[in-house]
Amino acid sequence: MALTAKDLVTDQDIRWCPGCGDYSILKQVQSVVADLGRKREDIVFISGIGCSSRFPYYMDTYGMHSIHGRATAIASGLKAARPELDVWIITGDGDSLSIGGNHLIHLLRRNFDVNILLFNNEIYGLTKGQYSPTSHEGKVTKSSPFGVLDHAFNPSAVALGADSSFFARTLDRDPKHMKEILKRGNEHKGASLIEIYQNCNVFNDGAFFTFTDKETKAGNAIFVEHNQPLIFGNDKNLGIKLDGFKPVIVNLDDGHSLNDLWIHDEQDYMKATLLSRMFDAPSKDSMPRPFGVFYSTDRGTYESAMEAQIAEATEALGKGDLDSLLAGNNTWVID
C-alpha cells in the first residue's frame, strides 16, 4: 500500500513557533517522502540540535534526534552499516556549519548516499537569537549588539570546496521549487546537500524576504535549470553572460540575445563554483542569488566502496574463519 503524506505524521505536537518556516519544509518533505515508493521502515531521519532538529519526532519513520552537530557523523555510521536504508539528515546553520562543520565536510568528501537538509535561518533560534556562522558581517543580534565581526560562511562554497557531489539551494516560501529540489536531491546517488533558506520569524524575521517577496524576488533571485540560460528580472529581460570567468548582467532588451548567455550545466564544477560566488548582499548592482541545483555529479558512494572492498577481501582471503583467526599462523603444542 502506497504511503501518503498523512501516514508520515506522528502523534506529537509540533513545537515550532507559529509562522516558522520549518512548517512548510516539514510539509514538503512529508509529501516528497510519501511519493518515493520506499517502505516506511526503510526510511530514517537523523537530526542534531536546534529548532529544525526536532524534525524526526514529526516524521513517522525511524528517527533519531541526536546531539549538536553530529547528525552527519551518526548518519555516516548508519549508512555504512546499512547501505540499503534511505537516510535523511536534518540540520541547521549552527548545527552543520559551526559545531558540526567538520563532520559535514567529511561526509561530503566521502559521499555517503544521504540527503542533507540544511535549514539556514542565519541565526541561533533555539538558544534565542545569537548570530550564527551564516549571519552576515555587521548584523546586530543578542550576542552582537554592535554588529557581527565574523565573515559569514557561504554554504555552497563550503560544499563545493569539500567536493560535494550535489548542491542545491531552495526556499521555505517556494514550496513548488522546494519539492522539486527535494526530489532531485533524493534521486541523486551520493551526498546531496540542500540548503533551504528558512525564515525564523522570531529572531531573524525577513532575512530572505528579498528573495521571496513579490516586488523584490524577480530582481534578486535567479532560478537556474540545467541546459537553460541564466535569466531573471521582472520581465525575464535580464540575463547573465560569462566574460571569461566573470559573470556579467546583461539586458536582453539592449541587443543581447539568449545565445550570449551563460547556459547552466549542473555537471560543470567550475560553473558551479561561479554560481556559489554569486553571494553578495543584495543591492542595486549585485548579482542575483542563485537557486536550484548548482552541481550534480556521479561518483561512487562510500558505502558501496566499503561493501566492494569487503567482497574483494573475502574473495582474496576466503570467508573469515574464526578458528583460524584465533590460531594465527604460528602455534605450538604443549603436551
Next chain:
Amino acid sequence: MYLISQTKYAYFGYFCTRFLASMEAKKNELKEITILFAGDSGDGMQLTGNQFADTNANFGNDLATFPNYPAEIRAPIGTVAGVSGFQMKFGSTEIYTPGDECDVLVAMNAAGLKSSLHKVKKNGIIVANISGFDRKNLKLAQVETNPLEDESLANYTVQQIDISKLTQETLKDSALGRKDIERSKNMFVLGYLYWMFNREMKESITFLNQKFSKKPEILEANIKVLKAGYHYGDTTETFTTRYDVKKAELPTGTYRSIMGNQATAMGLIAAAKKSGLQLFYGSYPITPASDILHELAKHKNFGVKTFQAEDEIAAVTACIGAAFGGAMATTGSSGPGIAIKGEALGLAVMLEIPLVVVNVQRGGPSTGLPTKTEQSDLMQALFGRNGEAQTVVVAPRSPKDAFEAAYEACRLAVCHMIPVMLLSDGYIANGAEPWAFPKSSELKPFKPKFPNPKDYEEEPYMPYKRDENLVREWAVPGMPGLEHRVGGIEKEDLTGNISYDPDNHQHMVKTRAAKIDRIANDIPLQEIDQGQSTGKVLVLGWGSPYGAIKSATKILLEEGYEVSHAQLRYLNPFPKNLGEILNNYDKVLIPEINDGQLDILIRNKYLIPSIRLCKIKGLPFTTNEIIEKVKEIY
C-alpha cells in the same frame, strides 16, 4: 602475529641473566630470565625482542614482554630520550610479569646503558655494542667517561662485542648500502642470544623469509648476520657460559603468542560472529589504541567494517548510528580521545543502545605520557560525562585476557542495551604472552534482543518497554511497524517521546542506574585468585597490575604470609559478593597505576579503610613493590 604490529626497528635487548641461587648448584640451568634490550629507536629492538620472545614461546617457555618506546617516532638518535626498550621474562615456571630486575641487558649504545643500568641485577650480564660507545655516542648520551673503560661496571659481567663492525664484516661482500648493513646488526644480537640460551634459529629464519620475501638481498643479509651472531658465540672464548631454561610446565594445549590490542580486536570479531551481528569499528588514530584499528582493518573478510573517522567524536557517533542500525558497534581510543567522546557516550547512555568503547589508557592528564601506561581513567570511565550517566566498566588483566574481556564487554553491551567501557592500558596493549586460545565452539553465543514485528501487530511498539533486567528491545530500521524515534532529550518511559516531566526524569535516571545494578545478576561472583578466603591482607587488583600482584602473592604465600589476591574484572557494577569478601580480611591493599581511584570507589561503596599503593610513573608495578607494601602494612 604480534611481531607484525611492532615497529620495524628492532631493539637490541639486554639480557640480564638472573643469577639465581639455583645456578650455583646447577651451573647453567636457570628457572627464569629477565632480559632487556635497549638501543636507539632505529636499532630494531622491538623486532629483536619479539623474535626472541616468539622463539622461546615456541620452545615451550612461559613469558611476558613489555615494550617501552619513546613518544617521538624519530627521537634524537643516540640520546637517552631516543632509547627504545623491550623487556621480557621467560622461564620454566609460570610467568606473570616481564620481570623486575634484569639478568641480562643488551645495550646497543651508551644511551641504552645509561637509561637501563639501574634495572640490572648485581652481577648481571651486560652485552654491550662497542661501537655504540664511541665518542659521538658518549656525547649524545651525555656520558663523561666510557663506562666500558672505567670501573663503573665492575659489579657486572660485561660482554663487549663490536656488533656493528662484526656485522659489516659479515656483509662485506654484500651489495647492500651501508645503512641497510648497519640496520641488520640487530640480527647479530639475536643470533648471539640464541646461542647463549641454546635456542634454534629456525623460527626467526621463517619469519625473515616472510618479512623480506620481496627483498631477497635484505633477506639474505639478515639471515647471514643472524647466523654470524650465533657462530660468534660458538667460536669465541669471550663468553663461555651458556644457559639452559627448560620448558615450562604449562597446561597442555595449543598455544600462540598474543598482544593485548590484538586480543582485543579478536575478542570483538569473535563476539560479533557469535552473536550474528555485523562488526563496526569507528576510530580515530591515537597511541596506544591504533593497533586495534590496524588489526581489525586486516580482517575485512569477516565482514568487519572499519571506519577511520575525521575525529574522535565522529568515531563514536558513527558507532551510535551503526548501533541504531543493528550493528555490534565498537570504538577505541585512549584517555584524551575518550574525553572528547564524552558527550556522545552520554547520548548512548540516554538512547540505551549497545556500544563498546575500548580505552587503552595511557599517562594523563591532557596529552600526558602517550606511550606510557597508566590506569588513571577509571573515574572517567564511570563518571566522565554530564548528568547521571554511568557506563558498565570491564577491565582485562593481561594481554591474552583482553580477548575474553572484549568478548564479555560485547555481551554485556548487547544483552543489556548499554554502553560498556573496556579499560585496557598501554602495558596490556603492547605486552605479549603465550595464549592457549579457545576454539570458536567453546565461545558461548549470546542473543541480541531484536523484537519480532509480528508481536506488535495488535499492540503498538514501545521502544522503552523493559524486561525484568530493565532492558529494552532493539528495534532497528527495516523492521516494519516498529518505527520509532529516539533522542538525547529526556524521554518518557515506555514511549520514548520527549518529556520534561519532573517525576519522569527522576524515574528515568533511577531506572538507568538500576539497570546497571541489575547487571550484577548477570556476571560471575568475585573469586579469590590465590590465598585463603579469609586472612590478614587482601590485595585487590584491577587491570594490568595483575601479574605483579599474582607473582608477589605467590612469593608472600611461600614465605608464610597470610595474604590473598582478588582481581576485579568488573568495575561497574561490582560483583555482588565483593563487600562480603572485603570484610573477610583485616586489611585490603589496592595497588593501582594511578592516585587511588579504585580505592575511592571501594571506600565509598563499602565504607572500609582500604590502603592504597599508587605508582604514577608511567611504568607498571614491579613484584617487589607489591611485596614490600604488603610487608609494611602486615
